[in-house]
Amino acid sequence: MHCPFCNHADTQVMETRELEGGDSIRRRRRCAGCDRRFTTYERIELSMPDVLKSDGRRVPYERSKLEYSMKLALRKRPVSEEALDNALDQVETRLFKLGVREIPSNTIGEHVMRVLRDLDTVAYIRFASVYRQFEDIEAFADAIQEIGARAPEGTPAGEDVPAPSPAPVPPGAAIASRAGHSSRKR
Known part of the structure; x- marks a missing residue:
């Protein structure tokens, strides 16, 4: 030295x-x-793998890019900075343990989605909508169904579990007003 x-x-x-x-x-x-x-x-200096983009380019891994995309998904959600740092560490640990020199960007996205699904379901849906490039409402509904199917038993209502859809109203049925009055004249 x-x-x-x-x-x-x-x-x-x-x-x-x-x-x-x-x-x-x-x-x-x-x-x-x-x-x-x-x-x-x-x-200790860990050497993260290079990222192989979908267009074939190879770029160095940057934690800041991953953090930015996860922060966008978690915007205005009740998740602490510490929880975000832990989630980033989980993703990086999983990537490092793969033991490869190059990792496709879609593999990183899948690891992020797994971590976000456990951290905050709304953030998961936000990230998935951009990552999977939802093109229609059916793809969005499928992602929500996937989360609903994975919800643990006994999860209280309102805790990041999608509410069931309302029952369909038969055609021609009268709908009551907000105040609870019938729709007929007095």
Whole structure:
């Protein structure tokens, strides 16, 4: 390690400490040339795979792009920044564990959808509508049905479970007004 003050190549480690639960190491060093002290840090650097886009381009993986798209889906939803960070970490861990050098962008999208489905169903539908490029209402309804089919038993009403659709009204049936009065004249 070169000294940042005099660029001398010979430095001595005086003290070493683990930080952040063992994820990084702090070292105090002393320069043999100018006798000044400085601190260095060692951290694990994970090499994420390159992203293979649908048009064939290869681009470096960028966490910020993934975070941006997930924040758009989670906009105005009751999800904390900590929960978003945990979700991003889950996606990155899954991608890293694949052990490949290149990963198709659609694979990343599928991992994001799995994490969002568990985090917030509204965000899942928002992300899916852009990711899967819904072209009609039937595709949108299919995505909602998929979530409804996956809802855990005993889930209280109103907790991100789609409400059942109202019963169809037979043709020619009278519909009461909002105040509860009948539609006939008095």
